Amino acid sequence: MTCFSPSGEIVYVKIFHVDMIIVNSRRMAYELFDKRSSIYSDRIHLPMINDVMGWGWGLSFQRYGERWRRHRRAMHEKFHIGVVDAFMPSQLKHTRELLRRLLSTPEDYAEHLRHVTYGIHVKAEDDPHIMAAEESLKAFEEAGVPGAFLVDIFPWMKYIPHWVPGAVFKQKGRKWAKSISDMKELPFQTTKAAMLQGAADKCFVASHLEDLEKLKGVPQDQEDVIKNTAGIIIPTGLDTSVNTMITFVLAMALFPEVQRKAQAELDHLLGEARLVEFEDRLELPYISAICKEILRWHPLLQQGFAHATSEDDIIGEYFIPKGTIVIGNSWELLHDEADFGPDTDKFIPERFSNPAARDPALTGAFGYGRRICPGRHMAENSLFIQIASMLQVFEISGPRDAIGKKRPLEYTFSSGVLSVQSYRALSQPESLYFKLQHEKQL
């Protein structure tokens, strides 16, 4: 069953016994996710992810309440806007490494982005931390769509033993559960062991554990809270940041006039004197506008990440029962011409020179209300330094044929929880050009 509010601002859908509303306007998103945030900040319990795969410890899947609040606080303490600049030296160092890697094998740009995004000391190939996180992410891609597994509709199925013929979901779940557990345990144990030897870098886990030693009267399970929170950083932050950068590479190949304008801004400020740094940000308004336009033009989570209601509610004449899935239609909000000016399907960073244009980060690109992405300040810093540095050093262009003639650029975006650009096509050796502009500085 489907019904629309007269204005189309919300759409109500019922699938089997599941109630769902889709929020299509910024006004309604503000009304529900912000003004009524105590009702609209829950998540539904997905038996496949939480019980079969054992991922209930992940902040993103936790129900709204005291447990979630403690995990969210642990995240906030290290990533809020007042402290996040502490990551800048490491973000800069890894961006420089990205440039050097791009210089040697530009065709592997997607891999290089993946490798340097976090600044964890990963081995070049088959790093166990990254492999566990990537397996878990693949599992999430499959299981994160509500209803993808029947056990989400008939929760009693979670009791079926894995050896029952046909219980494929249980066999998959067992396999994924191992990667999900490794993803949480391995980095935590590695850091703890390094701390004991006095050799740990200042990182999320080390800094929390140091604080913990000094604090008195903390709950006994606080170490678990730290471990759980650390364990969710890679799966929530890695694919989102890397794929946003891959969208940037695509946009630069598709819109060379934007790239030229950005490079002119960088050249005017820095010439060949030095490589760009965080301190230059205020003097690079066009680069900052590109960062915003990347988040707006093709948002990675087009339908956000589903919230749920924790109490019954009434919107106008509609009754919204407790347990309703609530989806913020981020694509719609980020393409609303009333907020972003004309031609919102086109990549036009100039739209942000109008002071009335909204900030995409606060219009759905990072989600909504109390659940809004806690890593967004760190992500925005990463985007800025990586985008500015890549534009300063390379010219990015689309595919060429054997004699160097430009070929049309083909690309697709997937339609899963994350709308990921198919970079397989783009990363064919001959297909993307990174022409060097300022090698000396590397």
Ligand code: HEM
């Ligand atoms: C460009 C990069 C990123 C994008 C586009 C992005 C986007 C999002 C979105 C749309 C949500 C769902 C919010 C909601 O439920 O309303 C979210 C949640 C979350 N993000 Fe991000 N994110 C990014 C980077 C990061 C990074 C770098 C981290 C970690 C350092 C991170 C950690 C998280 C966590 C833990 C949640 C779950 C929050 C909760 O359920 O309370 N994200 N993100």
